[in-house]
Amino acid sequence: MAGGHRLLLENARQVVLVCARGERFLTRDALRSLEVLEGASLVVGTDGFIKAIGPADAIQKQFSEETFEERIDCSGKCILPGLVDAHTHPVWAGERVHEFAMKLAGATYMDIHQAGGGINFTVERTRQASEEELYSSFQQRLGCMMRAGTTLVECKSGYGLSLETELKMLRVIERARRELDIGISATYCGAHSVPKGKTASEAADDIIKNHLPRLKELGRNGEIHVDNIDVFCEKGVFDLDSTRRILQSGKDIGLQINFHGDELHPMKAAELGVELGAQAISHLEEVSDEGIAAMASARCSAVLLPTTAYMLRLKQPRARKMLDEGVIVALGSDFNPNAYCFSMPMVMHLACVNMRMSMPEALAAATINAAYALGKSHTQGSLEVGKQGDLIIINSPR
Numbered sequence: 001m002a003g004g005h006r007l008l009l010e011n012a013r014q015v016v017l018v019c020a021r022g023e024r025f026l027t028r029d030a031l032r033s034l035e036v037l038e039g040a041s042l043v044v045g046t047d048g049f050i051k052a053i054g055p056a057d058a059i060q061k062q063f064s065e066e067t068f069e070e071r072i073d074c075s076g077k078c079i080l081p082g083l084v085d086a087h088t089h090p091v092w093a094g095e096r097v098h099e100f101a102m103k104l105a106g107a108t109y110m111d112i113h114q115a116g117g118g119i120n121f122t123v124e125r126t127r128q129a130s131e132e133e134l135y136s137s138f139q140q141r142l143g144c145m146m147r148a149g150t151t152l153v154e155c156k157s158g159y160g161l162s163l164e165t166e167l168k169m170l171r172v173i174e175r176a177r178r179e180l181d182i183g184i185s186a187t188y189c190g191a192h193s194v195p196k197g198k199t200a201s202e203a204a205d206d207i208i209k210n211h212l213p214r215l216k217e218l219g220r221n222g223e224i225h226v227d228n229i230d231v232f233c234e235k236g237v238f239d240l241d242s243t244r245r246i247l248q249s250g251k252d253i254g255l256q257i258n259f260h261g262d263e264l265h266p267m268k269a270a271e272l273g274v275e276l277g278a279q280a281i282s283h284l285e286e287v288s289d290e291g292i293a294a295m296a297s298a299r300c301s302a303v304l305l306p307t308t309a310y311m312l313r314l315k316q317p318r319a320r321k322m323l324d325e326g327v328i329v330a331l332g333s334d335f336n337p338n339a340y341c342f343s344m345p346m347v348m349h350l351a352c353v354n355m356r357m358s359m360p361e362a363l364a365a366a367t368i369n370a371a372y373a374l375g376k377s378h379t380q381g382s383l384e385v386g387k388q389g390d391l392i393i394i395n396s397p398r
């Protein structure tokens with residue numbers, strides 16, 4: 001239709017752009033206050049991209065001759081960029097409620113892991129599940145995330161460990177990427193735990209010799225698109241050397257490095273990530289001062305996960321120090337059978353209360369900086385002309 005557009009959002013009390021000058025991330029002073037327009041409207045074109053944002057009367061004049069598939073009166077409401085969840089484990093079968101009871105009785109995450117529970121428990125259940133079962137529960141979980149305002153989510157494999165089940169999980173993620181109205185950044189996390197009967201080094205060899213070449217082939221054929229490579233770099237899981245080998249091999253086939261580091265023990269994972277050119281490192285409860293400084297200068301983003309520290313009663317990651325030193329701080333829900341949280345608003349709230357982030361810092365960390373962690377801040381994470389029309393309207397004046 002000539003002169004036609006998909007959507008007109010009219011006369012919002014506020015349009016929270018987050019940033020307005022094509023910034024790929026926000027740090028330091030830029031986090032003191034975010035870009036906000038009062039009494040503004042926004043137009044999304046038929047291609048799904050933002051065509052105009054501005055004062056309501058100016059947009060009304062500019063588009064007076066145009067038609068829209070849908071118009072929404074946003075009077076008294078607030079428009080925000082869709083939230084970006086930079087870290088989730090959303091494809092799995094079974095549940096681990098008995099482990100929650102064990103933790104309440106005093107067991108640590110690693111006690112349970114070393115006894116064969118935790119990730120390995122979920123691996124058993126996920127191996128037994130059909131692709132259809134996994135897709136069905138995954139779809140429901142994504143629905144819950146969307147209802148809480150998430151429009152772009154990072155989704156990891158990692159409850160297969162064997163090539164067969166890792167590929168089953170990645171096919172499930174690929175299907176959702178094609179069929180559902182939510183943006184997905186897919187992560188291969190075959191090094192989430194060391195499979196029974198193997199050492200970390202043997203598992204790394206298997207990944208490098210068998211898993212990654214197959215992923216490369218499937219990517220080339222257009223069957224499965226994977227964006228990131230992840231490893232759980234932790235004492236008693238993957239040591240620094242195995243982590244280095246896996247991440248470097250993933251990078252060699254074109255994947256962005258985005259991994260779990262310095263969570264339960266100081267491992268110098270941040271230093272390793274910077275050395276390898278990682279886009280993002282998650283957790284970082286135990287990161288060193290040198291690791292923080294290195295991440296800041298390398299523009300390697302820190303994906304902080306307030307639900308994990310809360311659930312496992314860990315010490316909080318040092319968000320304030322990271323922010324003060326100019327690290328690109330992002331947030332993720334860490335949704336997984338151990339941390340059952342779909343909601344980025346809840347994650348922002350925990351980041352403010354428990355990690356002492358300000359509200360603008362938390363919102364930037366859940367939008368533009370989380371998009372940066374996924375290498376997608378050129379298209380998502382703020383409301384700017386030319387970016388995807390991923391947005392949420394909240395029934396609140398500010």
Ligand SMILES: N=CN[C@@H](CCC(=O)O)C(=O)O
Pocket residue numbers: 089118119122232260263308334336337338339
């Ligand atoms: N720490 C490693 N992985 C997940 C937990 C996964 C699980 O326990 O199933 C995390 O990020 O918290």
Ligand SMILES: [Zn+2]
Pocket residue numbers: 087088089260334
């Ligand atoms: Zn995780």
